[in-house]
Amino acid sequence: MFEAKLIRSSLLKKVLEAVKEVVAEGNWDCSSTGISLQGMDSSHVSLVSLEMNADGFDPFRCDRNLTLGINMSKLTKIVRCSNNDDSVTIRASDSSDHVTLLFESPNQDRVSEYEMKLMDIDSESVAIPQDEHDVYVTMPSSELQRICRDLSNFGDSMNIACTKDGISFSASGDLGSGRVTLRPTSNVDKEEDQVSLEFTEPCSLTFALRYLNFFTKATPLSSTVKLLLKTDNPLVVEYAIEDFGRIRFYLAPKVEDSDDSVNQNNTDEM
Template identity: 50%
Template sequence: MFEARMSDSSVMKRLMEAITTLIEDGSFDVSSKGLSLQAMDSSHVALVSMCLRNEAFDPFRCDRNLSLGVQFKQMSKIIKCAGNNDVMTMKAEDDGDVLNLVFESSNGERMSEFAMKLTDIDSEQVGIPETEYSAIIKMPSSEFARVCRDLSNFGESVTICVTKDGLKFSVKGDSSNASMKFSQTGSGDDNNDVTIDLNDPCTLTFAVKYLTHFCKASSLSERVTLSLSNDNPLVVEYKIGDGLGHIRYYLAPKMMDDD
């Protein structure tokens, strides 16, 4: 038996929006530690890795490990039926084929129940190696979203360059070029600070459409962490709550001879 109650359903709403922007279906792996997910987009360019610890729920019950195959668009439609202040409960039997979702208003006057068919999904966990990153940038999520939104108007690829002089995002388009530069603005104590932990300079190019998709997770966290290293995937991470979990996106860099 799996049962998990979340006092703030808006967290799961935002999480679903952050997942469905890239992934059509996948399996929630449920254990005594909480919920986790790992899935690649259909083009196998981007990987989504999510963790929601059991501390995010009260109560949380998991009698044995389960894999819950979910069509995320369908789940997103259901969760959108919840009010932001609703209490959400998820339930599934050990050998069942249904995920039950219950939404209750905070005053107890309204309750909605949904039963969603689970799907058999053939998926493999991708081994994510430990990597020593050349540069780790922490910045406001809203600022990163603005960069991706603005630069997507000028080209399909964005180059991220990190040196001792700071951080630079640039795009070369058919008719115009654009760039945005950031220098370190603080120690990271303030949510508006931009911090740069640099071991080695690095320059990588990525498809801007994927970065724009990643920004759907901005509502989960005021800050985003970008981890870069030459010839390695970019990692874009958003924390969930105060140590309750995270969502990470991994994006392979474009080769220099790519269009």
């Protein structure tokens, strides 16, 4: 038997909005420690890794390891039937072919119950490198979302360049070019407004903006976002899920052609 309850369904809505553009269908792996999901997009360019620890749910019960094959869009439609302040309980028996979602209003005068059929999804876990990175950036998540949105007007790709003095984001195309540079800050009133930079080696990598804009759909989950960069390695974009979990997105850098210009059509696979 598996049962997990979140006090606010709005949190589950935000999680689903964050992952469904990258992973259309995925296996939610449930164990005594919590819920996890790992999946790649259809082009094998990006990967999402979701972790929600058991202590973020009340109650949380998982008698044995269980895998729930979920269609993200369908689950999103069901969760949207709840009010943001409703609690949501997810239930599944060990041998069931469906999952049950129970929504309860704060004063329990309204209870809604829905069942969704599970899928048999054949997926393999991807070994995620745990290498040290050259650059660690923490910045406001809303700032990253704005930068990706604004630079999408100039091109399909965005270059991220880091030095000890700061991090710059740039794009160019038929319209022209744009660049945004952020320097480390420490004298702002709110910690979530700070830009911090841990720097070992300079790096300059280019990524597809289409995927970066998908990743920034996780902005409502956290006021800050972490960027982890290393030359010739995937970019890591990490959002906290309150104090009990996280979503990490991985994106392979663009391939450069023989003329040292960015090839707009091809990317490395993860």
